[in-house]
Amino acid sequence: MSEDLHEFALTVNGVTHDLAVPARRLLSDALRHDLGLTGTHVGCEHGVCGACTVLLDGRPVRSCLMFAVTAQGAEVTTVEGLANDDDSLGPVQQAFAECHGLQCGFCTPGFLTTITAGLRDNPTPTHEQARDMIAGNLCRCTGYQNIVKAVERAAELSGEQR
Template sequence: MSETLHEIRLRVNGIEHELRVPARRLLSDALRHDLGLTGTHVGCEHGVCGSCTILADGEPVRACLMLAVAAQTHDITTVEGLAEPDGTLSPVQQAFAECHGLQCGFCTPGFLTTVTAGLRREPCPTHEQARDMIAGNLCRCTGYQNIVRAVERAAEIGASS
């Protein structure tokens, strides 16, 4: 017996997509496997590490905890949707590059989306607010200092834009 597929419409990075997915297909799997948006990484599959963080209506959400069928009513932004259409990096992406806020890069997409949402809420964070902003994302390589600096630098870049 084959699994029933559901026809859904997802708006991802400003583009409408029609998919046929099983009811229990995770959004992270739909993004990666059905849409080919492999920037959304899956680390723990339990919502703990933050590598799969995307933006749903501008708010950070763990894509490994959301079903694709539940995402239909939301405007989804993945790491691929953060840069401008011409390839110009967002202030957060630029700051991570400038401040060496990444090493292996596995956790980076989750940090980029989380920080993007955080800076929308708090455009001029204090050092402690910058640290709190990334508290839900795990990195095994950097020691977080350069990531915190990248948050602060992204705020500077955003303020000057």
């Protein structure tokens, strides 16, 4: 027995895609398997680790907890959509590179999207606010110190671009 497919339009990183997916297809799976955007990682599949975080209308959401069809009409931004218009690194990406904010890289896409939204809400975070900004994302490798430094550096870089 085949599963019914639901047709809908999904706008990701400024490009609208027509998809036909099963009703229970997760947004993370649609991004990775249907659209080939493999930057969104799936770690725990329970919304705990944050590796699957994308921006939905600018707000961070766990794409492993959301059905793809519920994103119809919204703008989804993945880690692939965080680069500048000229394809150079965005400020958060550049800060991660400068501050050595990644090791294995598995959690990095979730951190990058989370921090991008966090800096939009609070462009000049204190050290404690920078720590709070990333509190919902897990990393098994870095110890978080360089990630916090990257948040602070991204705030500086973003301020310079204004």
